[in-house]
Amino acid sequence: MDMGTRGQSGGAGDGPGLMAALGPDMAIIEQAMQDDLATLAGDIDALLAEVLHYGLFNGGKRIRPLLTVLCWRLAGGGKVKSGVDIYRLAIAFEYLHCATLFHDDVIDQALIRRGRPAVNVAYGETPAILAGDFLHARSMLLVGKEGGGQALEVFCGATTAMVDGEFRQLRNARNYNLAEADYFAVIKGKTAQLIGATCEIGALAAGVGSEGQQALRDYGLQLGCAFQIIDDLLDYLGDEASTGKSVGNDFREGKMTLPLILAIARAEDTDRERLLAMLASGEERHTGFAEASALIVRYDGFVRARQQAEEMIAKALSRLRLFDQDAVQQERAMLEGLAAYVLNRRK
Amino acid sequence: MDMGTRGQSGGAGDGPGLMAALGPDMAIIEQAMQDDLATLAGDIDALLAEVLHYGLFNGGKRIRPLLTVLCWRLAGGGKVKSGVDIYRLAIAFEYLHCATLFHDDVIDQALIRRGRPAVNVAYGETPAILAGDFLHARSMLLVGKEGGGQALEVFCGATTAMVDGEFRQLRNARNYNLAEADYFAVIKGKTAQLIGATCEIGALAAGVGSEGQQALRDYGLQLGCAFQIIDDLLDYLGDEASTGKSVGNDFREGKMTLPLILAIARAEDTDRERLLAMLASGEERHTGFAEASALIVRYDGFVRARQQAEEMIAKALSRLRLFDQDAVQQERAMLEGLAAYVLNRRK
Numbered sequence: 082m083d084m085g086t087r088g089q090s091g092g093a094g095d096g097p098g099l100m101a102a103l104g105p106d107m108a109i110i111e112q113a114m115q116d117d118l119a120t121l122a123g124d125i126d127a128l129l130a131e132v133l134h135y136g137l138f139n140g141g142k143r144i145r146p147l148l149t150v151l152c153w154r155l156a157g158g159g160k161v162k163s164g165v166d167i168y169r170l171a172i173a174f175e176y177l178h179c180a181t182l183f184h185d186d187v188i189d190q191a192l193i194r195r196g197r198p199a200v201n202v203a204y205g206e207t208p209a210i211l212a213g214d215f216l217h218a219r220s221m222l223l224v225g226k227e228g229g230g231q232a233l234e235v236f237c238g239a240t241t242a243m244v245d246g247e248f249r250q251l252r253n254a255r256n257y258n259l260a261e262a263d264y265f266a267v268i269k270g271k272t273a274q275l276i277g278a279t280c281e282i283g284a285l286a287a288g289v290g291s292e293g294q295q296a297l298r299d300y301g302l303q304l305g306c307a308f309q310i311i312d313d314l315l316d317y318l319g320d321e322a323s324t325g326k327s328v329g330n331d332f333r334e335g336k337m338t339l340p341l342i343l344a345i346a347r348a349e350d351t352d353r354e355r356l357l358a359m360l361a362s363g364e365e366r367h368t369g370f371a372e373a374s375a376l377i378v379r380y381d382g383f384v385r386a387r388q389q390a391e392e393m394i395a396k397a398l399s400r401l402r403l404f405d406q407d408a409v410q411q412e413r414a415m416l417e418g419l420a421a422y423v424l425n426r427r428k
Numbered sequence: 429m430d431m432g433t434r435g436q437s438g439g440a441g442d443g444p445g446l447m448a449a450l451g452p453d454m455a456i457i458e459q460a461m462q463d464d465l466a467t468l469a470g471d472i473d474a475l476l477a478e479v480l481h482y483g484l485f486n487g488g489k490r491i492r493p494l495l496t497v498l499c500w501r502l503a504g505g506g507k508v509k510s511g512v513d514i515y516r517l518a519i520a521f522e523y524l525h526c527a528t529l530f531h532d533d534v535i536d537q538a539l540i541r542r543g544r545p546a547v548n549v550a551y552g553e554t555p556a557i558l559a560g561d562f563l564h565a566r567s568m569l570l571v572g573k574e575g576g577g578q579a580l581e582v583f584c585g586a587t588t589a590m591v592d593g594e595f596r597q598l599r600n601a602r603n604y605n606l607a608e609a610d611y612f613a614v615i616k617g618k619t620a621q622l623i624g625a626t627c628e629i630g631a632l633a634a635g636v637g638s639e640g641q642q643a644l645r646d647y648g649l650q651l652g653c654a655f656q657i658i659d660d661l662l663d664y665l666g667d668e669a670s671t672g673k674s675v676g677n678d679f680r681e682g683k684m685t686l687p688l689i690l691a692i693a694r695a696e697d698t699d700r701e702r703l704l705a706m707l708a709s710g711e712e713r714h715t716g717f718a719e720a721s722a723l724i725v726r727y728d729g730f731v732r733a734r735q736q737a738e739e740m741i742a743k744a745l746s747r748l749r750l751f752d753q754d755a756v757q758q759e760r761a762m763l764e765g766l767a768a769y770v771l772n773r774r775k
Contacts, residue, residue, distance in 0.1 A: 225568075
């Protein structure tokens with residue numbers, strides 16, 4: 082998934098106000114990445130440096146590092162002199178995210194990423210795999226150095242969960258009777274655990290106790306799951322002009338996402354069999370998107386999927402209540418705003 | 429490169445005696461890997477577990493973990509109770525090595541690895557990329573937990589150097605006037621730095637001072653370079669029945685290795701131009717191996733490359749002299765034996 086798309090959504094709680102509030106941190110994060118690459122410049126191959134620049138600086142919104150910084154501040158980081166360079170720690174999450182995108186785009190043979198040729202297209206598959214490996218190692222180094230052993234353990238746990246989620250997804254392919262629980266196991270591993278770790282490590286770096294760490298981890302987990310559900314909804318319902326990508330990709334690929342799973346689970350026999358027959362036919366997956374969407378509507382698949390995302394965002398917000406000190410209400414409002422953004426984004 | 433090939437070489441200083449001496453440690457390393465995967469078993473996808481087993485347990489000789497354990501013991505590890513699980517630390521190097529092989533085999537579209545279908549063939553490219561990422565993360569976690577922050581820094585430095593070396597090699601492709609210095613920059617990054625880190629981290633874990641760490645790092649660096657030179661020699665001179673692979677691959681691919689670089693540097697104008705013309709022609713690279721080999725012989729390319737490897741092994745051995753206590757002479761003899769093995773191996 083890509084939590085770093087450009088632009089504003091039209092929903093409540095985000096929009097220009099949120100973006101303006103996040104602007105200064107976003108600028109420092111951007112600079113921290115530039116500075117880190119600059120320290121490497123003399124030591125690494127010029128082509129590798131070029132690939133890293135191309136892949137890292139592409140208009141991403143840096144949601145993950147923002148979460149680290151905001152959670153760190155919410156949990157009291159910055160109040161005490163700790164020696165942690167929180168921005169340097171935070172960019173590790175963007176590095177890992179980009180490493181994953183480089184490898185995903187090789188795996189999916191993707192052509193475009195954020196409106197430009199993907200790294201594997203611009204430079205070839207070998208540089209894409211290798212540059213991903215480089216960022217992967219660099220991200221671990223940053224977390225180990227800036228966050229310490231416990232942070233590294235959380236970070237590596239999230240990374241291995243991510244790979245595990247991808248494997249589950251592979252195994253689920255062509256299983257058209259996929260259960261809701263299988264779907265959530267995949268999105269937790271693929272998406273949510275890293276977002277959870279992003280928030281947890283911010284809390285850890287702030288030196289807050291385990292209750293605070295757990296609260297922010299949960300916030301991130303719920304946020305990450307909701308993000309993925311919305312992503313999957315947009316693949317059916319998105320406005321192609323806003324999202325910049327065509328709808329119906331998941332159905333065409335026979336990918337079982339929540340709206341479809343919920344519809345199949347509730348459909349009457351004939352409709353369920355019709356959906357399963359369409360999924361089983363390569364041709365009907367290509368021609369049957371409108372019919373499938375209508376059947377999902379009939380069984381409230383979209384509405385119910387969105388309800389689940391809303392419930393998750395509500396849970397995420399409830400986990401922020403622990404942080405009720407006056408001094409951190411601005412950070413709390415930003416994290417609430419990010420949660421609303423996830424729910425209301427149109428692209 | 430693959431330092432984990434099966435079997436004995438016929439040279440001095442290795443053979444059955446060395447293998448028998450290394451046997452107990454090799455068995456514990458094997459078990460430590462099995463145990464580590466067993467702890468993961470409930471938590472990871474069954475297909476991922478299968479791919480990891482397939483890719484990790486394939487008759488490799490575990491040279492890297494052996495180096496960690498032997499260097500640790502040589503540097504006084506085991507004499508004091510330190511709480512370091514040296515075998516758990518050591519297997520991180522095998523994990524990283526295998527992660528690299530998984531990705532290399534995807535990049536090279538390799539079919540066979542150690543006499544069996546490569547992971548990308550047996551399970552597909554996607555599982556190969558993802559399982560490599562998993563092992564990569566797991567190796568970092570083990571080093572961070574068992575070796576601490578300094579070890580992690582050395583380890584990540586070697587990993588990023590490895591990727592950097594691969595990029596230099598990419599950039600060097602089709603540069604038939606490659607200088608010796610460029611060749612060494614590539615093999616240091618691709619091969620030698622990780623072997624150096626393997627030895628250095630063993631020393632670090634033993635708590636020896638910086639002089640001892642540096643000595644063992646140098647030992648590993650020289651050993652790694654020599655290994656790669658011998659690998660490149662075998663690609664011209666190897667006995668196909670022993671090595672199990674055909675000769676001439678590097679020349680066919682236009683890959684500039686030391687024998688060829690040395691020959692081109694010393695050849696008379698007509699011979700140099702002949703070699704460069706052959707390299708520039710895809711057809712002549714396929715048909716001209718015997719002629720090219722003869723020209724390399726004429727300008728002592730093979731003899732001189734081997735001399736360089738011998739000098740490096742001599743330097744490696746000289747760095748072990750620091751460890752002159754009676755109690756560690758058995759470990760020292762094993763590390764000397766491994767160096768001799770590298771030089772004299774036939775496959």
